Structures are given as C-alpha cells and as structure tokens.
Amino acid sequence: MWEYTDKVQQHFLQPHNVGEVENPDGTGDVGSLACGDALKLTLKIDKDERIVDAKFKTFGCASAIASSSALTLMVTGMTVSEAEKITNEDIADYLGGLPKEKMHCSVMGREALEAAIADYRGVILPMAEGEVVCECFGVTDLEVIRAIRESNLRSVEEITNFTKAGGGCGKCEDRLREILQATVSEGIVTPVQVEGPKRMTTLQKIKKIEAVLEREIKPVLRKDGGDIELVDVDGDFVMVSLRGACTSCAKSQTTLKEYVEKKLREQVLESLIVEAAK
Amino acid sequence: MNCEADKVIYMDNNATTRIAPEVVDAMMPFLTDCYGNPSSMYNFGGQVGKVITKARGQVAKLLGAEDSEVIFTSCGTESDSTAILSALQAFPEKRHIVTTRVEHPAVKNLCENLDRLTGHKHRVTRLQVESDGTLDMARYEEALADDTAIVSVMWANNETGVIFPVEKMAAMAKERGILFHTDAVQAVGKIPINLGELDIDFLSLSGHKLHAPKGVGVLCVKRGTPFVPFLAGGHQEEGRRGGTENVASIVGLGKACELAGEKMEEENSRVKKMRDRLEEGLLASVPKSMLNGHKTDRLPNTTNVSFEFVEGEAILLHMNLYNICASSGSACTSGSLEPSHVLRAMGVPFTAAHGSIRFSLSIYNTDAEVDFVLEKMPPIIAELRKMSPFWKAE
Incomplete structure (x- = not known):
C-alpha cells in the first residue's frame, strides 16, 4: 500500500474543480488510457491574462487525481506568466509530498498546465518534438533531459519514477543511462556503449571503487604531490575529493574525467560518472 | 495492534487468508510450552517430531499423496524454486523449460533468471494463453522437446482463477520422459486433487492461502522422481530440506489441510454461489464492465471484473473507505508501471x-457481505467515471 499524505487523501476523496469549464480559453490534454493515467485541464482566462477558473478530468490513481485537484487550486487567481513557473515539485510540495514512484503524477499535472497555456497562446509545445526514447510510454529524450535537469535526477530508476520512461519493457534502459550521463556532464562525456546490463549494489561499487583508487589511482596522483578521497557513491555518481597539489591544479577537472573516471569505468562499471564533491 | 478485523469485508483470499481459529488452537502449544527441537534425543524434543509426522499425514491426505512425498518448506516460492532447480540439476544436459505467460512471479521471474542462477544457457518456452485465459493444448504438445527438462504450469491462476488441465498436461510430459511441476498454491483446498492417480512430479502449495499461517509451504515430490535439495544443511525432511522445522506452522498447516478437506464441499457450493451472485450482480449493475477469464474452467472463489475507463487503485481506495478488501491488476497497484502480465497475456x-478488480472469497464470507459490496460498488465506479476524461455518459 502506498503511503499517501493526508492532503493527498483529501484531494483524492473530495477533489476540487472536477469537470470542464465552458468555452475554455486553454485546454491541456495529456497522457493516455494505455499509459494508465490521463488528464484534461481546462482554463478560463480573463483579458488581464488571469486564470479565473480551472477544472480537470483525470483517469488515474489517487495521486494523479490529487495532483490534478491541487493544480486547479494552485493556478486559479494566478496570471498566466505566474502559472507558467509552477513545477512538478511545487505540485508535490502542495500535497505534502508524493511517494517517489508516483512523482510522474505531478509531472503529468505540470505537462497539462503547459499544454493548456500553449493552447491559450496558440503555440506548439517543443515537448512534442524530440526523439522517442521509451516506446512503451512514448517519452522523448527532451522530456527525459528536462526531468533530469529540473529534478536533479541521479539514476535510471529515478528517471522512471518521474517520467515513466523505462518502466515498461525496459529496453531503453541503456539509452536512458546515456542520456543521464550526457545531460549531467553537459556534453563533456560521449555516450559509452554498454555491453549488456550490469547491476551492482552500492556497497559492491564502493568496495571496487576503493580498491581501484588504492591500487592504481592514488599512487599516480601522489607522484605529483596530489591525492584523492572517495566521498560518496549515489547511483552511478561517484563523488570524490581531490587533495594536496590537485586542489590548486588547473587541470584537475581533466584529471577527474580523463583519468579517474576512465579508470573506474574500465575496471568497475561502464556507467559511472565521477564528480568533484562540493 | 488492533486491526479491527471484525469490521473488514475480506474478499482478497487469493492474496492471503484468515488463519482458521482451529488452526491457531492447534499451533498454540508449539508457540509456548512445547518448544523442543524435534531432532533432539530426549522425549521433550522427540514428542514434537511426532506432531510433524501427523501433520505430514494430514497434508498427504488432502493431496492424495504418500506421507513420504511431502516436504515442508518456508513458502510457495521456495517450493517452486526447489522443484525447477532440482530438475535442471538432475538433468544437466537438458536446457529447455516449458511454462506459461501467466505464471505467478515465483515461477515467472525464476525462469527469466535461470541463466544467471545456473551459469548455463537455457531456452524457456512461455506458452501464450487465449483471450479467456485458457491454454491451447496443440501448442503445448509442440513445445515439448527432447531436451525439455521440466514443465512448470500453475494449476489455477491467482488473478483470474482459470484452471489449467494439468492432469492431462502431466501425462503428456510423462510420455516424453519430461518432469512436470505445478504451482498449485491457489488450487489446493479449493478443488479436489488426487496425486496418486496423476503423473505430477512436483506440486507446490502455500499455507497462508488455505487458512494456515504465512511462512510455511510444501513441495510434494513423487516417489522415484530425481531430487536435488535447494537448501543443503541438516538431516531434516530426510535430508531433502535443511533447516530446523517451523513446528508450529507445520502443525497449523496440517490442521488447515484437514479442515480444507472437510470444507471442500462448502467451497464448491456456498462459496461458489456467493461468487456467482457477486459477479452477476456487478456485471448487471455497472455498465461497461466485463469478466476476465473463462466462465466455468475456474476456481469457485475467484472473479476478476474490469470496469472500463477508471483506474484500479482509485477504485480500491474508495472501497477501502467501506473496509472492502480486494485486489487490482492496474499498473499503479502492481508496483510496476504496466498493468498485470496475466491480463496483458x-x-x-x-x-x-x-x-x-479481483474479488476472491472464502468460507468466512457471508451473503450479507456480498449484498453490501453489490450496493457500494456501482456508485464508486460512477463517481470515478464522472472524473474520467474517457467516460462518455450514456
């Protein structure tokens, strides 16, 4: 059973603004029956660009219905440009949080709002463009990249929780990992070919990473008066701290990516991403 | 913790069942005074060994098996893994398995991970089902090959209750010299089983599906079938399953099997009648609803009904307000993002x-409960449909 906050339960059991506004000025239709959730948001917008009425119709689980209900309350009274700034995190926060597996419900709310505003302005959403990555749920690379950036996603699993991509047949997992790496490294890293899925627990990763650091990397850095410490491993992200001469070295970023990351990818896991700890 | 069980209308008996009060009574001495280890030499332990023997007899009787064929395990999943991995080890040169697309995850996920678990490459034939959830026997016959080590087909499906003709399928496997396993977790206690007359080599059952506690199961292995233990260890279960016996639960399971034998008639008459009334009532009172699964080749207690254009989790949470317990094959309730693999197959x-929504009844349900559910369901579905963008009111 999901652990829903009281607020989610209230909005699910007594949802606000169910229905469709008459002669809407903006309509957002997202999701589909096949995906298991869908939302139709209709907005009434006055001449001052203020949202005076918002109604929803939702097919989906408790968190999808609650997110929709919350969204209508949040936007009513806002100007269009204020409403535009609402993120999926804002919707989740309004509800006192959502289970992590259900974050995609809040994303659906934001997408419907965007679609309704675009409809009001008569523009075509850029989200409809991009290359479809996940065929099961029709998610494009642009949507995945946006979710990674906005919600600071750190693993394929988190991408699935937020966008549903990868939650069906799982064939796109490698591609999602590539997008994750490329997005986080902002183009520094070229996607690597992963030979078949390799799964390791965080503990296994830490042990192996430490072994490689001790055996190969530390001796090399120490020759130049530097050093390195493992700070944390979070999903595929390896946080390290450079020490000694490395801290003042202008080439430390290059060392990290070209040397440390390369070694760890060769010897531990292809998908690892090395970053300097703050 | 008080979970107010008396207020609950429990129609999720394929998920788990209430422990029968008689079962609790039978177990209590072994949770209190009689804590001896059945393997010990002194009487205080040895007397406990005797009650395990009795329980073994009670289980064997329900299955129509010999006492010595019954091995106690920790759950249905362990029994399934034991059977399949045993067959693969007994015939290491055979690398093919036949199963179905609608198996419980205990078998499905095992078959998907065999290569990793055994270090060998396997072929797995997963038989497709028809739209009513039944199997095509011609396709089954075609699937049996010279290098097939084992067939694993559930006796009855947990989601739809559809019964497979395992008696016939086991005979066909035997003709080809292939071992046959059936996950009978949902079937035991609900339909008559007589293993003595059948060619089934392995049968799995789980205690908590038939009013015994969770954490105990059985693998019934036909005498003469090659067997390799899953848990190596002590000499318990004649060396076929190491680990100190879960005495209280084994005693409980024995009692539950005895009761199941006595109540089988009621299960197939009174429970079936309630199930039919519930199903017919729902289909009649809710527009755009449909039955999933074969109408007659089915367990007497299970019905799986779809209400179009609304989502299962939302339905279940509304039912929860009335303390009605059932299950759904929707994506949101499965923990994955896709709906049930059984319904998709x-x-x-x-x-x-x-x-x-799956309703699964038991002998503890009443006609009044069926009436209550029939009264509450149509407005729940109507309320959610009002909210659904796909629902067009007639």
Whole structure:
C-alpha cells in the first residue's frame, strides 16, 4: 500500500474543480488510457491574462487525481506568466509530498498546465518534438533531459519514477543511462556503449571503487604531490575529493574525467560518472 | 495492534487468508510450552517430531499423496524454486523449460533468471494463453522437446482463477520422459486433487492461502522422481530440506489441510454461489464492465471484473473507505508501471486492464457481505467515471 499524505487523501476523496469549464480559453490534454493515467485541464482566462477558473478530468490513481485537484487550486487567481513557473515539485510540495514512484503524477499535472497555456497562446509545445526514447510510454529524450535537469535526477530508476520512461519493457534502459550521463556532464562525456546490463549494489561499487583508487589511482596522483578521497557513491555518481597539489591544479577537472573516471569505468562499471564533491 | 478485523469485508483470499481459529488452537502449544527441537534425543524434543509426522499425514491426505512425498518448506516460492532447480540439476544436459505467460512471479521471474542462477544457457518456452485465459493444448504438445527438462504450469491462476488441465498436461510430459511441476498454491483446498492417480512430479502449495499461517509451504515430490535439495544443511525432511522445522506452522498447516478437506464441499457450493451472485450482480449493475477469464474452467472463489475507463487503485481506495478488501491488476497497484502480465497475456484491452478488480472469497464470507459490496460498488465506479476524461455518459 502506498503511503499517501493526508492532503493527498483529501484531494483524492473530495477533489476540487472536477469537470470542464465552458468555452475554455486553454485546454491541456495529456497522457493516455494505455499509459494508465490521463488528464484534461481546462482554463478560463480573463483579458488581464488571469486564470479565473480551472477544472480537470483525470483517469488515474489517487495521486494523479490529487495532483490534478491541487493544480486547479494552485493556478486559479494566478496570471498566466505566474502559472507558467509552477513545477512538478511545487505540485508535490502542495500535497505534502508524493511517494517517489508516483512523482510522474505531478509531472503529468505540470505537462497539462503547459499544454493548456500553449493552447491559450496558440503555440506548439517543443515537448512534442524530440526523439522517442521509451516506446512503451512514448517519452522523448527532451522530456527525459528536462526531468533530469529540473529534478536533479541521479539514476535510471529515478528517471522512471518521474517520467515513466523505462518502466515498461525496459529496453531503453541503456539509452536512458546515456542520456543521464550526457545531460549531467553537459556534453563533456560521449555516450559509452554498454555491453549488456550490469547491476551492482552500492556497497559492491564502493568496495571496487576503493580498491581501484588504492591500487592504481592514488599512487599516480601522489607522484605529483596530489591525492584523492572517495566521498560518496549515489547511483552511478561517484563523488570524490581531490587533495594536496590537485586542489590548486588547473587541470584537475581533466584529471577527474580523463583519468579517474576512465579508470573506474574500465575496471568497475561502464556507467559511472565521477564528480568533484562540493 | 488492533486491526479491527471484525469490521473488514475480506474478499482478497487469493492474496492471503484468515488463519482458521482451529488452526491457531492447534499451533498454540508449539508457540509456548512445547518448544523442543524435534531432532533432539530426549522425549521433550522427540514428542514434537511426532506432531510433524501427523501433520505430514494430514497434508498427504488432502493431496492424495504418500506421507513420504511431502516436504515442508518456508513458502510457495521456495517450493517452486526447489522443484525447477532440482530438475535442471538432475538433468544437466537438458536446457529447455516449458511454462506459461501467466505464471505467478515465483515461477515467472525464476525462469527469466535461470541463466544467471545456473551459469548455463537455457531456452524457456512461455506458452501464450487465449483471450479467456485458457491454454491451447496443440501448442503445448509442440513445445515439448527432447531436451525439455521440466514443465512448470500453475494449476489455477491467482488473478483470474482459470484452471489449467494439468492432469492431462502431466501425462503428456510423462510420455516424453519430461518432469512436470505445478504451482498449485491457489488450487489446493479449493478443488479436489488426487496425486496418486496423476503423473505430477512436483506440486507446490502455500499455507497462508488455505487458512494456515504465512511462512510455511510444501513441495510434494513423487516417489522415484530425481531430487536435488535447494537448501543443503541438516538431516531434516530426510535430508531433502535443511533447516530446523517451523513446528508450529507445520502443525497449523496440517490442521488447515484437514479442515480444507472437510470444507471442500462448502467451497464448491456456498462459496461458489456467493461468487456467482457477486459477479452477476456487478456485471448487471455497472455498465461497461466485463469478466476476465473463462466462465466455468475456474476456481469457485475467484472473479476478476474490469470496469472500463477508471483506474484500479482509485477504485480500491474508495472501497477501502467501506473496509472492502480486494485486489487490482492496474499498473499503479502492481508496483510496476504496466498493468498485470496475466491480463496483458490474455489481450485484455488497456481500457479494461487498468480498471480490473479481483474479488476472491472464502468460507468466512457471508451473503450479507456480498449484498453490501453489490450496493457500494456501482456508485464508486460512477463517481470515478464522472472524473474520467474517457467516460462518455450514456
């Protein structure tokens, strides 16, 4: 059973603004029956660009219905440009949080709002463009990249929780990992070919990473008066701290990516991403 | 913790069942005074060994098996793994398995991970089902090959209750010299089983599906079938399953099997009648609803009904307000993002799969409860449909 906050339960059991506004000025239709959730948001917008009425119709689980209900309350009274700034995190926060597996419900709310505003302005959403990555749920690379950036996603699993991509047949997992790496490294890293899925627990990763650091990397850095410490491993992200001469070295970023990351990818896991700890 | 069980209308008996009060009574001495280890030499332990023998006899009787064929395990999943991995080890040169697309995860996920678990490459034939959830026997016959080590087919499906003709399938496997395993977790206690007359080599059952506690199961292995233990260890279960016996639960399971034998008639008459009334009532009172699974080749206690254009989790949480307990094959309740693999294998359209609800009854349900559910369900579905962008009111 999901652990829903009281607020989610209230909005699910007594949802606000169910229905469709008459002669809407903006309509957002997202999701589909096949995906298991869908939302139709209709907005009434006055001449001052203020949202005076918002109604929803939702097919989906408790968190999808609650997110929709919350969204209508949040936007009513806002100007269009204020409403535009609402993120999926804002919707989740309004509800006192959502289970992590259900974050995609809040994303659906934001997408419907965007679609309704675009409809009001008569523009075509850029989200409809991009290359479809996940065929099961029709998610494009642009949507995945946006979710990674906005919600600071750190693993394929988190991408699935937020966008549903990868939650069906799982064939796109490698591609999602590539997008994750490329997005986080902002183009520094070229996607690597992963030979078949390799799964390791965080503990296994830490042990192996430490072994490689001790055996190969530390001796090399120490020759130049530097050093390195493992700070944390979070999903595929390896946080390290450079020490000694490395801290003042202008080439430390290059060392990290070209040397440390390369070694760890060769010897531990292809998908690892090395970053300097703050 | 007080979970107010008396207020609950429990129609989720394929998930788990209430422990029968008689079972609790039978177990209590072994949770209190009689804590001896059955393997010990002194009487205080040895006397406990005797009650395990009695329980073994009670289980064997329900299955129509010999006492020595019954091995106690920790759950249905362990029994399934033991059977399949045993067959693969007994015939290491055979690398093919036949199973179905609608198996419980205990078998399905095992078969998907065999290569990793055994270090060998295997072929797995997963038989497709028809739209009513039944199997095509011609395709089954075609699937049996010279290098097939074992067939693993559930006796009855947990989601739809559809019964497979395992008696016939086991005989066909035997003709080809292939071992046959059936996951009978949902069937035991609900339909008559007589292993003595059948060619079934391995049968799995789980205590908590038939009013015994959780954490105990059985693998019934036909005498003469090659067997390799899953848990190596002590000499318990004649060396076929190491680990100190879960005495209280084994005693409980024995008692539950005895009761199941006595109540089988009631299960197939009174319970079946309630199930039929519930099903017919729902289909009649809720428009755009449909039955998933074969109408007659089915367990007497299970019905799986889809309500189109609404989502299962939302339905269940509304039912929860009335303390009605059931299950759904919707994506949101499965922990994955896709609806039930069973309904998808049957080709149930997405519009219906997401809104499927499974009711599974037991002898503890009453006619008054069926009336209550029949009264509450139509308004719940109507309320959610009002909210659904796909629902067009007639």
